[in-house]
Amino acid sequence: MSASLCLSIQVHQNDNVAVIVHDGGLDVGCQLVDGTILLEHIPQGHKVAIRQIPLDQPVIRYGEIIGYATTTIAPGAWVKEADLRMPEPPALADLPIATRTSTPAAALEGYSFEGYRNRDGSVGTRNVLAITTSVQCVAGVTEYVVQQIRQKLLPHYPNVDDIVGLTHSYGCGVAINAPAAIVPIRTLQNLMRNPNFGDEIMVLGLGCEKLQPDQLLKARSQIREPGSEASTVSILSLQDEQLLGFGGMIEGILALAEQHLQRLNQRRREPCPAAELVVGVQCGGSDALSGLTANPAVGFAADLIVRAGGSVMFSEVTEVRDAIHLLTPRVADQETGQALLREMAWFDEYLHTGRTDRSANTTPGNKRGGLANIVEKAMGSIIKSGSSAIVDVIAPGERIRKKGLTFAATPASDFICGTLQLAAGMNIHVFTTGRGTPYNLPMAPVIKVATNSRLAKQWYDLIDIDAGTIATGESSIEQVGWQIFHKMLDVASGREQTAADRLGIFNDLVLFNPAPVT
Amino acid sequence: MSASLCLSIQVHQNDNVAVIVHDGGLDVGCQLVDGTILLEHIPQGHKVAIRQIPLDQPVIRYGEIIGYATTTIAPGAWVKEADLRMPEPPALADLPIATRTSTPAAALEGYSFEGYRNRDGSVGTRNVLAITTSVQCVAGVTEYVVQQIRQKLLPHYPNVDDIVGLTHSYGCGVAINAPAAIVPIRTLQNLMRNPNFGDEIMVLGLGCEKLQPDQLLKARSQIREPGSEASTVSILSLQDEQLLGFGGMIEGILALAEQHLQRLNQRRREPCPAAELVVGVQCGGSDALSGLTANPAVGFAADLIVRAGGSVMFSEVTEVRDAIHLLTPRVADQETGQALLREMAWFDEYLHTGRTDRSANTTPGNKRGGLANIVEKAMGSIIKSGSSAIVDVIAPGERIRKKGLTFAATPASDFICGTLQLAAGMNIHVFTTGRGTPYNLPMAPVIKVATNSRLAKQWYDLIDIDAGTIATGESSIEQVGWQIFHKMLDVASGREQTAADRLGIFNDLVLFNPAPVT
Ligand SMILES: [Ca+2]
Ligand SMILES: [Ca+2]
Ligand SMILES: [Ca+2]
Ligand SMILES: [Ca+2]
Ligand SMILES: [Ca+2]
Known part of the structure; x- marks a missing residue:
């Protein structure tokens, strides 16, 4: 196998691991573009050490510490779940707030969809x-x-x-x-x-x-x-x-x-600016490619929606918690920062009362997909939010209040998150999946984006967009981001049906009830 | 209106309140059989004082204290929710255990149904x-x-x-x-x-x-x-x-x-003794007649099942908690008594952690139906268990282990209770309702018993048995109890459909998850 076929991705220059993106994984002896030679077979989505990582030293992906080595890891070795000791979650005190609010990107004009305008000014994508x-x-x-x-x-x-x-x-x-x-x-x-x-x-x-x-x-x-x-x-x-x-x-x-x-x-559909979209983004059944392909593409599309004047919600508290230090700098002001920290603290306490913690989030499927722990999962999950300033934070079940990017605090559970985003006013949903889930809702269209081409091919009639092409170099994050953006406009207009809508499979609402039953 | 038409029921000789059972309630001036003259109009299912009850003195129904008077109540007055201060729930320490285990009633022989026998010896009422x-x-x-x-x-x-x-x-x-x-x-x-x-x-x-x-x-x-x-x-x-x-x-x-x-x-149906029935009893949408009509009749039928060698489960912890001192004497042995107390303590703690208590059980409908508080509701609820010894206690989600009467600890929530009773192995369900609920399950037949004839008439196509005839004196608890028993055998045999099965309306399972979501 030639080096050019040994596909792997290193996200950040400080990373000491890369992710194998080659379909089917890579065999012992494969040489990566940086010269690393694989010491063993490593499955797709899993991590390879690209430098020696001594015992107790940080394992770095996305430029962030995702754990500490529990053994000395040689270059070319498969970095498995057991090789990482999970770090403590970032403390909620003394985080930098609103220090890195990006200058707004240029407004994006001229995009519209055919929607149903309501008396209160909101717009439906369905009737x-x-x-x-x-x-x-x-x-x-x-x-x-x-x-x-x-x-x-x-x-x-x-x-x-x-x-x-x-x-x-x-x-x-x-x-x-x-x-x-x-x-x-x-x-x-x-x-x-x-x-x-x-x-x-x-x-x-x-x-x-x-x-x-x-x-x-x-x-x-x-x-x-x-x-x-x-x-x-x-x-x-x-x-x-x-x-x-x-x-x-x-x-x-x-x-x-x-x-x-x-x-x-x-009622009749009428042309409405893209600014009337209220997009909920979510991931479910994630793998290690989620953070490299589908989620960055969704993040790019989220930025487009914000530039067009629309509303985007990202959610899933347990997948944000370990990346909170990357988000507090992005909030628009102190008040929003405090609201974000309040939601993190509330969920910490909720889990603590139930005698568990945020590590309860990761699934066997996440781990088989190469995600070692919730820290690595979180780093890949928050990328869905793009790069806009976070202008507001709403508590579970609250209604969205502002245009731009909002953090809607919800559990990561797909159906609970979807239900809460619907309550917040979502009129279109973008859902990324690596392992595959036939998630769909009858209340708002759900566009499903696969993180890898294997899934997109196997579930050809259930997946709307294949972001796996980013891993193979066939397309770029920007290209798939635009593809998602245009798909949203088409689906919101009723011009196009999602795959799951064509099949007619739907899930029920699931309420988040943190209080006792009697 | 003649005295003979002024229908009310006093359950226990020590009671200082009676319950108006007259359809439509009774008007001011009506004289009850004991001589009490009504001072005001009292709706059906509500309580009338039949003696003077001084401030802070106990209000007694079913021979038990259901509260303390918050004002002096005159004979003939309507005893409303606000007139009662709720007592503390009985302490779980130092309760009498297994002190009143009844001598088993005579075995009931010769009753059978047509069921589907399974390899493990259990019997299905459906295939x-x-x-x-x-x-x-x-x-x-x-x-x-x-x-x-x-x-x-x-x-x-x-x-x-x-x-x-x-x-x-x-x-x-x-x-x-x-x-x-x-x-x-x-x-x-x-x-x-x-x-x-x-x-x-x-x-x-x-x-x-x-x-x-x-x-x-x-x-x-x-x-x-x-x-x-x-x-x-x-x-x-x-x-x-x-x-x-x-x-x-x-x-x-x-x-x-x-x-x-x-x-x-x-598989084919074959004759099976009534001993193979596993009956779950439950109430939902209760009123003050529940404890006088449907629940005693179900209790009578439960005794018949136990006498026939079958299994009966009663449940609903928050409706048992205030009557726990009446149940601990009925357990078969110390171990069962401790298990019962353990379930009560677990639920106390569960509610406490959620910053609530057992008073969260009662509904506006209960109160409009005349049930002042959870104490009064509990006294009427446990009557469904009949008079047999409690031979076993199972925790939520556990499978039934013994013939006879088992306390299956569950929340009182209808769907959660039903789901847990199904998990315990219930093959037929008896459900009493006063306010009316179209409860039904596709997994096991649900026989619905109305506590009052008004409901049975209004919901003529949804109710299986009218126990309201007990209040009017048209039939006795024993008669309706036998009617329920025979209905169970007919429905379990597939000879007869329940009302809700004929209509084809079904509810989903609801799991009891006391742990956090993530
Ligand atoms: Ca997720
Ligand atoms: Ca999710
Ligand atoms: Ca009940
Ligand atoms: Ca119930
Ligand atoms: Ca359903």
């Missing part, structure tokens, strides 16, 4: 009737009635894309007065306000639940005139004495749904 | 193919493929009742090494072993998840010869390199499902 539920008890009836509406009513309302039930496992049998209950409650309050639901609010409750529909609508009534609400808000409780039996419930729900469908059906 | 999932990432694909199997394969296997996906929100993005993670993990390990799944184990995983299918099967491999497992266990990971794309996944899953369906299709 969906969402049925909010106040309690898990109504989930079965909701799923039943969603099918009925889809079959019986939807054909008469061709401009409505779909109907979704916002079912969940919260609302009763939960400690609604525990301090942490604020998280799931505000998530539900804000989910129904997602721009893709066209400002039509239809709530299905039981009647006797702890979380009453009124409480769900509280946030809403604060932002609207009572008069203007009347036309778009409806509430139905299954225990309502007017409804006779299950038949009566279904009839009642169909009648309400029809009113909402009539209004939604009058 | 269902369950697809276990190791991680939430595969839920969307699972739901898709369940529909495919139902449409394409099931018609060829007429002896198979249905197929269900055991989807959930666990498996990755969770702190799998936190101490409390044992709860969801063993729940998943045991769910697949539910007797209604005929010993066919089909696991769908992703590949890179934290909770690997192997770990899910661990409990199983401990109880079986490796050889005998081979024929009934199959595992498929979506990331398997043999599977090309989504199409390949679906093909692969269908092929595996067909093997399981072929074996399940060979």
Whole structure:
């Protein structure tokens, strides 16, 4: 095998490891471009020492310490998980705040998509009737009635894309007065306000639940005139004495749904500037290529969105925690910096109370994919945020407040993160994966970007964009970044469907409930 | 209104309150049978003082103190929530243990049902193919493929009742090494072993998840010869390199499902003694009649099952906690008593850590239904357990070990309790409701018993048995108890469908995860 085929990537000049990007890995004796000769076979995505690393000395990737050598590592050796002792997470005190706020890049003009404009100015990328539920008890009836509406009513309302039930496992049998209950409650309050639901609010409750529909609508009534609400808000409780039996419930729900469908059906797509996109970025099933291919490309696309005046959210607290010292310099001001640290501290405490820590994040798949620990994973994960200043930080379940780059604090769990980003107002989702996951949501389009070409080929009908071409040199981070940007505009316009939407596979919402159940 | 029509119930001779059972409540001036004259209108299910209750003196119902008067209450007055100060829960130290173990009632012989006998001796009331999932990432694909199997394969296997996906929100993005993670993990390990799944184990995983299918099967491999497992266990990971794309996944899953369906299709119902029933009892959406009508009738039926040699589980820790002093005397031995106290203490601590307590259990619906607080609710809730000795206590997610009455520790949350009872091995579920909830599960039949005739009439197509006739004197606790017993045998035999099964509405599983997500 010639040296030119021995593909590996060293990200930063200080790094003493490089990552094997060659499909299938590299064999003993292969010589890398820097002259390192492999002492053993090393799988794709795994690390090779490119200098001698003495015992207890730092192992450096991305220019950052990802661990300390537990043995002396020879150049050309495979650097395995067991060869690294994980460093302590950066202390949250005395971090530099707002010291490296980048001068804003030139505005990017002239990009637009075809969206559904809402009365509050937000823009939907879909025109969906969402049925909010106040309690898990109504989930079965909701799923039943969603099918009925889809079959019986939807054909008469061709401009409505779909109907979704916002079912969940919260609302009763939960400690609604525990301090942490604020998280799931505000998530539900804000989910129904997602721009893709066209400002039509239809709530299905039981009647006797702890979380009453009124409480769900509280946030809403604060932002609207009572008069203007009347036309778009409806509430139905299954225990309502007017409804006779299950038949009566279904009839009642169909009648309400029809009113909402009539209004939604009058809406049309119109040209909207790219500034109206609210992009949530996330990764799941990561490998060591995530931080070299898909995540940098998503970061490049995130910068494009910010330059176009749009909103980008990055999330996943446990994948940010070990890189926090790289993020606090990027916040716009002291207040945002303190908010970022507050979210880190809250999650540290949340994990500590459950007698675990951030190392619980990494999976067997991450490790097989070459990610030795959460520190290495975090360095690759935050690259999705691009290089813009962080203008705001929102707590789990809160709604986004500003254009530009926001840190939306969420767990890294794919479905919980996606649910919280939807509640924050996400109208399009970009999801990178290395090991592969068939993640999709019915509420907003999910563009899936593979970190390696092997996955993109194997899951040819599930992956939207192959960023693995960056590792092989077939394309650049910039090229794939632009590809993602254009894909977002096409998908947001309804001109193009994502792979998973074509197949029709969808995951349920999962609420983040840090409070006890009862 | 004549006195004979002024229906109220005083449960215990020491009670200083009675409960109005008259449909629509009773008006001022009504005279109860004991002579008390109502001072105001009191709604159905609410309490009337039948003696003067001075300030700070105990309010007594079921012969137990449910609170202390916050004001002097006159005879005939409506005793409202605000009139009661809640007592402290009974201390867990120094309770009498195994002091009142009843002499076993006469064995009940000659009752049987038509069930599916499994190789391990357990008996299914259904013949269902369950697809276990190791991680939430595969839920969307699972739901898709369940529909495919139902449409394409099931018609060829007429002896198979249905197929269900055991989807959930666990498996990755969770702190799998936190101490409390044992709860969801063993729940998943045991769910697949539910007797209604005929010993066919089909696991769908992703590949890179934290909770690997192997770990899910661990409990199983401990109880079986490796050889005998081979024929009934199959595992498929979506990331398997043999599977090309989504199409390949679906093909692969269908092929595996067909093997399981072929074996399940060979099974036939056969007569089995009632001793093979594993009954889970639960209440949800309770009112003040719950403890007077449906729950005592279920308790009577539970005693019948125990007398017939069967297994009954009652659950709902927060609804047992305030009545714990009434339960410790009923345990069979010291060890069981200590296990019961351990579960109470564990939940006290769990709620305390979340900065709440057992009072978080009661709902607005409970209160509108006349239940002033968790103490009063608990007294009515434990009646479902009947009068048998408590022979065993299992922790959340554990499998039942003994015939007779077991306390299966679970939260009171309907879906979490139901899921844990399924994991414990429940093959039939009895669920009482006063306010009304359309609760149903696809894994085991759920017989719904209304506590009042108003609900039974309004939800005529959703309720299986009306226990409200006990309040009006039309039937006795014994009569409704026998009715429930016979309904269990009919439904377990597949001779009769429950109301919710006829309608086809089902709720999802909800796992109890007391550990953090990441
Ligand atoms: Ca991630
Ligand atoms: Ca994630
Ligand atoms: Ca209950
Ligand atoms: Ca319950
Ligand atoms: Ca579902």
